[in-house]
Amino acid sequence: MIPSAPFPAFRIHDDAQGYRAAIEDVALDDLSPGEVVIRVAHSSINYKDALAGTGQGKILRKPVLVGGIDVAGHVVASTDAKFREGDAVLCTGCGLSETRDGGYAQYARLEAKWTIPLPAGLTLREAMILGTAGFTAALALHRMEQNDQHPDLGPVVVTGATGGVGMLAIDILARAGYAVHAVTGKAAHADFLRGLGATEVIARDALALGTRPLENARWGGAIDNVGDPMLAGLTRHVVPYGNIASCGLAGGPGLATTVMPFIIRGVSLLGIASAGTARPVRDAVWQKLAAQWKPAHLDRICTRHATLAQLPEIFPGMLAGGSFGRTIVDL
Numbered sequence: 295m296i297p298s299a300p301f302p303a304f305r306i307h308d309d310a311q312g313y314r315a316a317i318e319d320v321a322l323d324d325l326s327p328g329e330v331v332i333r334v335a336h337s338s339i340n341y342k343d344a345l346a347g348t349g350q351g352k353i354l355r356k357p358v359l360v361g362g363i364d365v366a367g368h369v370v371a372s373t374d375a376k377f378r379e380g381d382a383v384l385c386t387g388c389g390l391s392e393t394r395d396g397g398y399a400q401y402a403r404l405e406a407k408w409t410i411p412l413p414a415g416l417t418l419r420e421a422m423i424l425g426t427a428g429f430t431a432a433l434a435l436h437r438m439e440q441n442d443q444h445p446d447l448g449p450v451v452v453t454g455a456t457g458g459v460g461m462l463a464i465d466i467l468a469r470a471g472y473a474v475h476a477v478t479g480k481a482a483h484a485d486f487l488r489g490l491g492a493t494e495v496i497a498r499d500a501l502a503l504g505t506r507p508l509e510n511a512r513w514g515g516a517i518d519n520v521g522d523p524m525l526a527g528l529t530r531h532v533v534p535y536g537n538i539a540s541c542g543l544a545g546g547p548g549l550a551t552t553v554m555p556f557i558i559r560g561v562s563l564l565g566i567a568s569a570g571t572a573r574p575v576r577d578a579v580w581q582k583l584a585a586q587w588k589p590a591h592l593d594r595i596c597t598r599h600a601t602l603a604q605l606p607e608i609f610p611g612m613l614a615g616g617s618f619g620r621t622i623v624d625l
């Protein structure tokens with residue numbers, strides 16, 4: 295049923311009075327227009343949510359928006375015939391918390407063209423343990439395999455391994471038959487990462503990536519969440535015709551490297567932009583996430599449940615590199 299009274303939402307303002315975020319009551323008509331109204335079951339917390347919610351990153355393109363780049367719930371009303379009351383659906387990225395109100399509210403109004411029916415094989419909760427993080431990890435492997443990545447090329451290295459994208463990438467790669475090397479700043483969690491499927495865990499401060507344009511080729515490919523010197527270092531160590539998926543910038547946005555890995559070894563650097571992924575690719579990736587690539591350890595990867603009120607205390611720790619797994623937001 296469509297809500298007749300205002301409901302709580304975690305709203306972010308970026309206007310002449312400055313940056314601020316708080317729980318506020320909003321009405322359905324306050325939300326960005328869309329054909330599909332859902333009662334939100336869960337959202338999640340991604341690095342981008344922490345950037346948006348604290349103002350440390352320029353994520354919002356509007357003066358006020360409900361935060362939350364992920365959302366999953368049940369349809370309560372739809373003017374698009376493809377969706378009926380009671381349908382379970384999800385949406386990740388697609389402008390949520392950037393140009394449109396997002397998932398940190400009891401109700402969300404979505405554009406039908408970006409609303410995905412919950413794939414068979416996933417619950418709403420599992421869909422949000424995956425969320426943008428899982429979609430990004432799977433999109434990375436999807437693009438790598440489109441460019442001929444395969445397990446015989448050698449182990450795939452995952453950086454930022456204890457983060458949301460990192461843990462889910464490890465699990466997905468292991469499911470897909472890859473040996474996985476996990477690079478982490480939290481070496482104390484090595485056993486946990488092995489339990490997700492990492493075949494080797496490398497402490498970030500023990501990682502020697504060298505300085506020559508080409509070093510020994512030790513990895514078949516890479517999923518990088520860190521950027522800057524880490525990403526530059528990875529380019530030196532990937533085997534001929536291996537792929538590096540550049541997903542994140544937890545360590546910084548720079549990239550100072552040479553063309554040697556590309557022109558001598560044929561290494562490919564693939565850009566991963568989950569929020570703007572085209573609908574057919576989006577559908578294909580979610581189908582894989584619900585079936586052959588469904589991570590085997592989702593319950594372990596979901597390390598925390600949070601309420602809207604807890605968001606402001608969680609965001610700074612995430613931006614300081616303290617993440618460990620995925621946080622689900624329960625509405």
Ligand SMILES: NC(=O)c1ccc[n+]([C@@H]2O[C@H](COP(=O)([O-])OP(=O)(O)OC[C@H]3O[C@@H](n4cnc5c(N)ncnc54)[C@H](OP(=O)(O)O)[C@@H]3O)[C@@H](O)[C@H]2O)c1
Binds near residue numbers: 339427460540615616
């Ligand atoms: N391209 C896209 O579409 C897309 C989608 C989702 C996320 N992302 C990006 O991917 C990255 C990871 O996102 P997430 O949601 O997984 O974040 P997260 O859960 O906060 O994980 C980030 C991880 O990166 C590592 N890290 C943090 N600070 C670091 C530093 N200064 N140097 C090196 N490593 C550091 C830490 O892992 P360890 O301690 O284990 O090293 C941390 O757990 C972020 O930069 C995010 O913006 C991009």
